[in-house]
Amino acid sequence: MIVTLVIVCEVGFWVLLAAGLTLRYAAGKRRLGAAVLLLEPLLEVVLLAATAVDLRNGAEPDWKHGLAALYLGYTVAYGHYTVRWIDGHVAHRFAGAPPPPKPPRYGTPRAVHEGKLWLRTLLGAAVAVGLLQLAIVYVGDRGGTGSLRAWQFTALRVAGIHGVIALTYALRPKKAPASATSASVGPGPREDR
Template sequence: MTAIAWLIVAVEIGFWVFIVSGLAVRYILGKKRAGFWLLAMTPVLDLILLIATTHDLMNGATASQAHGIAAIYLGVSLAYGRRMIRWADERFRYYILKKGPKPAKMHGFAHARESLKGSLLHAAAWILGGGYLAAMIALVGNPGRTEALEQILKVWTLVAALDLAISLSYFIWPRKPKKDVPS
């Protein structure tokens, strides 16, 4: 694995370490301000990855899939960050602290609407990460060195479009609630 690939792994691990420790400090130790600062460190990890990836490409590296995945990670982290923290917070309170409501399973129009919100966040992630990919392709200015970035952008465009199509399909064919299975 390349240094950028290892950095992506480290940033992803760091992201969840900051999330879990931030929630633990907030709820178990009762230190809301310290918990907030731990949670607020997650964008710092994104910045480190952005700087390292840009530095690597600008200093002559040939773009690899790891560079493209770094762009996807950055876009997803920025677009979904608050939602992921809220998701983790809700589950931490319910499953670890045994407080708060059980995370709801959605169906029908509510599920379709929530799925569409997720697809719109995916579109935002695509704009952010895809914009970064396009900027790196333009800045490097050498198609031979940025072919991997172009391929990743094409695949990601297809995935984002499929995600949106699936979300829209839930308005036509809504998810039905699961029936309770007798014991």
């Protein structure tokens, strides 16, 4: 049941996103579209409640509950970011808005961007680990919690791997190609002799 609900929540996220953006840009109903977009967190509340009820009713804690916690952590950390990114692209394509800014490609700005993304991943992992710990306490001695502890380790491992990747951008920033830097600098002031 939990896996089905995770899938339903993911599909529901994209359906609500499409409906909200369609209302905002195709139908011209910006407030109604925004209201539909604000319904998206309710999907996560439903998933959280269903997982708690499943555990309360005596379900053996397993990978499905861990997957639900990771999904919830991801949506807390990246849900709004994803909606804002897609909204910017749809507004540009269908409403004449300026193109959304692209992430920086080189140097310190790219390292800062990657660091911010890692902080989102860290937030998602913290939420997942916290929810899993609550589930472990909730289940207590009546059920095996080894699977939930394994999912905690998975969340921390993902955050750690992403942290190492983000750190590489800070330690060895990618340099802009010479043609890009010379074209952006342009010719210097002309000296008349």
